Amino acid sequence: EIVLTQSPATLSLSPGETATLSCRASQSVDIYLAWYQQKPGQAPRLLIYDASNRAPGIPARFSGSGSGTDFTLTISSLEPEDFAVYYCQQRRNWPPVTFGQGTRLEIK
């Protein structure tokens, strides 16, 4: 099973700043990594698939990069609605599909 480790666990930033979230895989997942946003009481929302492709309707301030074992989700010019928990997820080796433990992005 591929383990995904996200860092930091919590990130405190102000609106307008840039958030950089990291996801590291225990072995290569090529580009087969997705990012999700989850707000309290809601289902996760797909942001990025295949490391760098934005899902339909996702604002351009969300961008993904990386390949192999190291990935980054960057959120530029944070909006108030961006403060949430973010998960990465791999589909390179399954079963099982696995998720990271999440990064909480909170307002500073």
Added chain:
Amino acid sequence: QVQLQESGPGLVKPSETLSLTCTVSGASISSYYWSWIRQPPGKGLEWIGYIYYSVSTNYNPSLKSRVTISADTSKSQFSLKLSSVTAADTAVYYCARPHRMGEFAFDIWGQGTMVSVSS
């Protein structure tokens, strides 16, 4: 527009079987890895398994001995059964569909249903 809706009991007794159904509207339940995913309170996401073309299934090895996913195409539903539940199975259970056939980035989710395991 594809929509998913989970349904089932919100409370299950320890050692019993948890049973949930996902009703799909706006799409046929084939061609995609229709999946179940769960999230314990305050914790992260865990993929449980999928059904594909209504008959092919694949499960998380950590749950495989207790999980069955099935489908009823006539009702546009797929279902989850998890046997011998314990408190560790308390979670919000989601059904989800990937954004493309043959892969696992999930862009369509149900609202989730909370299942508590308690006597």
